[in-house]
Amino acid sequence: MKRLSLILLLIISVASYAQQTPYERSNKKETTTYSEAIKFYEGLAKNHPKQAKLFTYGSTDFGKPLHLLVLSKNSIFDPVALRKSDKRILLINNGIHPGEPEGIDASMMFARDLLKNNSLPENVVICIIPIYNIDGSHNRTGTSRANQNGPIAYGFRGNSKNYDLNRDFIKTDSKNSQAFQQIFNTWQPEIFVDTHTSNGADYQYTMTLIPTQKDKLNPILSSYLTKTLVPDLYSQMKGKGFELIPYVNSINETPDAGITGYIESPRYSTGYAALHNSIGFMPETHMLKDFDKRVESTYKLLNTYKDIMVRDAKIIGENKRKADEFTANQKDFPLDWKLNRSVVDSIEFKGYAAKYKPSEVSGIDRLYYDRSEPYTKKIKYWDKFEPSLTVTKPIAYVIPKAWDKVIALLKLNNVKMQQLVSDTKLDLETYY
Template sequence: MKCYLIILLLLIAMDTSAQLTPYELSGKKETATYYEAIKHYELLDKTYEQAKLLTYGNTDFGKPLHLLVLSKDKIFDPIAIRKSNKRILLINNGIHPGEPEGIDASMMLARDLLKDNLLPKDVVICIIPVYNIDGSFNRTGTSRANQNGPVAYGFRGNSKNYDLNRDFIKTDSKNSHSFQEIFNIWQPEIFVDTHTSNGADYQYVMTLIPTHKDKLNPILSGYMTKTMLPSLYTEMKKVGYEMIPYVNSVEETPDEGITGFLESARYSTGYTTLHNTIGFMPETHMLKDYDKRVDATYKLLQIYIDIVVRDAKVIGENKQRADEETTNQVEFPIEWTLNKNVADDLEFKGYAAKQKPSEVSGLDRLYYDRNEPYTKTIKYWNTYQPSVTITKPIAYIIPKAWDKIIDLLKLNNVKVQQLQKDTQIDVESYYISDYKTVSAPFEGHYLHSSVKVSPVKQALQFYEGDYVVYTNQPVNRYIIETLEPQGMDSFFNWNFFDAILGMKEHFSAYVFEDTAAELLKKNPELKKKLEAQKAKDSGFSKNAEAQLDFIYKNSDYYEKTHSRYPIARLLNDTKLILK
């Protein structure tokens, strides 16, 4: 009998040890590797009927993206889950593998929810164990020079050296494509993407970037700002981790105030905004002990679950209303600017910022004196106003040649149809009249901005198989913010259409001189325009080449497609024969 008890205790001990994470087994100093994380979730899948580990697509590293689904009712079909009126919470970890708190916290949280039978009835929890699988294999203890632990961790860039938290629109990585597949299949109401901050030193372990209130649908924004955020801040304070908005300092230190972070659609929470999903980026502070950062993340994730359980009904109703409103919405802001005249007072707990001689240069350097903590009121600028607003067309017409655009639209649950036959259609076209481009590549692209367009109404020929996208869909935000060139993270700004910006034909001056002279004789209006331009611009009047170019570009010889944005806007409710 005594021997039996010893064996039983050993078996229990072995079972308990098998459920411990590498983080716990290391004394809370190490983060799990990719293989350790997946093995942990595979064991949960094998042990508990309420857990299922799924795979989707692929990543640039050649491994699929995993998704752990925790469902109390053992239902793992997202369509059936939505029909049963349950909420879906999606947690994403390791987009920056050097910021691994969420990886370790989620492993423990999933185990504890299953082991202690704490799964909620009305909420299904989905966890991506490690998003940037590629970067997680590039493991050192030095790539984040300002970070206090863990012992070793992954690298920010993936195997193509992309920062995946800039890739949610351009989708250069297979990781992003697979994430969008997961997101659009599961359609979560709430999304959490775990991170670690950089920047100033202060007393808080955890800071928070929510989906920006001024970009989010007003129904969702009202709930988030008046109900969800106050609950998050209150509950985190109760569990010993008082929280503050992400410290985005106006000056070198937070003393002069901070601004709200405006995440465009290249970022995870900016992308989820396009789908009326409320998103959050919790950012633990890089200089705090790793065990505290993991513990704060664990507790915050638990609070998210508690709030979504508490508000499951209203969250579902809000999402449905927001989707209906977006389907019928006419005016869409696509670019925002900070209103510097509107600021809130924010109680902030920081450390005194001081100067002392540098041991490296001998010159003054900044440091934060942790022996002088303070609590004081600072300014918080967090109001953004639309600077560009678009009136949606009835539909967009996309030539079938632009297949990557179509693939991304389909991936994002956009309904597309095709013309059944060649058709001439009255549309509004944009000509790109001006834009700025960065001088060095950003995430593999020479990114455009400050786009100016000249709209022109014209009859254009479209062909069988060209695509028509009507703007009567819940995903209108995605459609309009990607297809309108002036959008902050439009496909145009990410260089999808750069080929249209270059002329394919031109002229030889010595030949075109005679043609130009003949054009001026036959077209008095053209001659009048030329003389007006010469009178207005003395440099132009002395530049023979510029004058020839002017005549060329105002003649039928000039290619009509130069700088014409290839996606047309259908403004009239024209009956089209579609398949």
């Protein structure tokens, strides 16, 4: 009997160990490699075939496809059928900058725990891109982000062509972006999250947040974002031990002079998402905080997005439908934005005293933050942006046939086009 009990205990222990992520097995010191991440998600899909499915899309500059794990409580993995059954879609992208890996590890635990605890929501389907910049994730060192507090080794920001993939969404020079657009237009998420790590100033927060800039978002979505979604994210995350602050985009050298909102154009993932009336977020953990706390805060934030989407599923779906109708009838479209510095708010900010001391390298005074002198005070916050360039929607755009890449990208984004079948003379306007 004792022998049987020991065997059962050993089996349980092995199974429990197998469910752990490489991050957990390393005592929270290491981040997962690409091959480990894909193997882990393959295991989840194999062990939970009714609720998890691993898809592949297109190719990347590394020659491998993008993977997408889909978690569906009701075993529906067809995006068209999901929309017909009124399900909401949460899309999470990780590792676009593989040196900022918290989301990679947090998403693995997030997916595992939802499946293990049988706690997938009925009305929200969760889609996870394990690692977006596959080639950058293979270029592992521990030195490319010199001041970052863990993990031991991590990937590199650029891909194999040295592209910053989070500047490539509207122009799509990379195959990664093509595969992403296929995913995005197939699943059409209402909320999109792209996980990151910040650097720069020192302050007391572990997590900062960049939501889609409210003034360039569809007004229906902007109202929900500013009045409900962001306040609830802040409130719930504070209750979970991780108080949020807007991304620390300092207007001068140090944040106590004030910070501004971040205008993410469509070359960024969240700016691209906004073009599709999807509310986007870039959570940016603080690189100087312990790696395990950065992962924990990301894990809790992902759960918070899920919980709010479950609660507000009907509202979020209706807002998306109305926003799409609004866009279909919209006549004028802003193409560029500028910060209105005459409109300023104030927010409470928890930082550290900024001081200067001689550099050990150059002898010239350098900035540092004194953690022995924390402060809490009001700082200025500029977050009002106005259109600086607006165009009126024409009847149509004429695209020269030689611009085959542009035509292919428009097709990828489901833009309706009609080919001219014969030579035609037209009076046209141009702008650039």
